[in-house]
Amino acid sequence: MRFIAVAVILCAGCFxxxxxxxxxxxxxxxxxxxxxxxxxxxxxxxxxxxVSFWTLHGLWPDSGMMCNTxxxxxxxxxxxxxxxxxxxxxxxxxxxxxxxxxxxxxxxGTCAAKADSLNSQHKYFSKALELYKKxxxxxxxxxxxxxxxxxxxxxxxxxxxxxxxxYNVKTKIQCVHPVKGDQVQILGQIEICVDRDFxxxxxxxxxxxxxxxxxxxxxxxxxxELRVCDHSTPVYYPPVPSRS
Numbered sequence: 421m422r423f424i425a426v427a428v429i430l431c432a433g434c435f436x437x438x439x440x441x442x443x444x445x446x447x448x449x450x451x452x453x454x455x456x457x458x459x460x461x462x463x464x465x466x467x468x469x470x471v472s473f474w475t476l477h478g479l480w481p482d483s484g485m486m487c488n489t490x491x492x493x494x495x496x497x498x499x500x501x502x503x504x505x506x507x508x509x510x511x512x513x514x515x516x517x518x519x520x521x522x523x524x525x526x527x528x529g530t531c532a533a534k535a536d537s538l539n540s541q542h543k544y545f546s547k548a549l550e551l552y553k554k555x556x557x558x559x560x561x562x563x564x565x566x567x568x569x570x571x572x573x574x575x576x577x578x579x580x581x582x583x584x585x586x587y588n589v590k591t592k593i594q595c596v597h598p599v600k601g602d603q604v605q606i607l608g609q610i611e612i613c614v615d616r617d618f619x620x621x622x623x624x625x626x627x628x629x630x631x632x633x634x635x636x637x638x639x640x641x642x643x644x645e646l647r648v649c650d651h652s653t654p655v656y657y658p659p660v661p662s663r664s
Contacts, residue, residue: 447481
């Protein structure tokens, strides 16, 4: 089971509104979500990776899920993108299957497609790849000396500063939190947000947005949840071990 986003209520003051009292809003931002493959595979069975760069998890509108389940994924429509998809947006559990992309299209792409700029499968996946390469998270971290290491742990402040100093916006950094006496949290996922014109914006949400939209909380195969990292806990950025 991969990182699964599920809708939850995150603030005590929120309540489930009726459709007539509080209709769902159109999405206003896209969340370009990156995952660190080694963290993913460290908690998944039947998963190994030698990928040493951040890969795409998805491009998610901030409102709506499964907007048109009758709009079926068709890999032939993105045939020219497949080589880059396999490299930068891989299914780490089933590398030879398009199942991951089908899931992302059905759950998130059909909602993103409400914008004319993303109203086809090819537009959606090509834009995600374009943004991924444009923002180049792996290089941003490396250029600020945030690199995978067995010996060195980072503070969340160091990771945040490395990212915000380049993008000049606030991103969302998520970790697998300590379990069974562990003293570190494991860097797992980073979200970068853009508006409907694909310009960088802060990822933080207001209370109004939190109460009115689908908010993803992420679980990792029954392990500790992947949640926003804790400023008081050291961050472990796991390297990819050499595999013969």
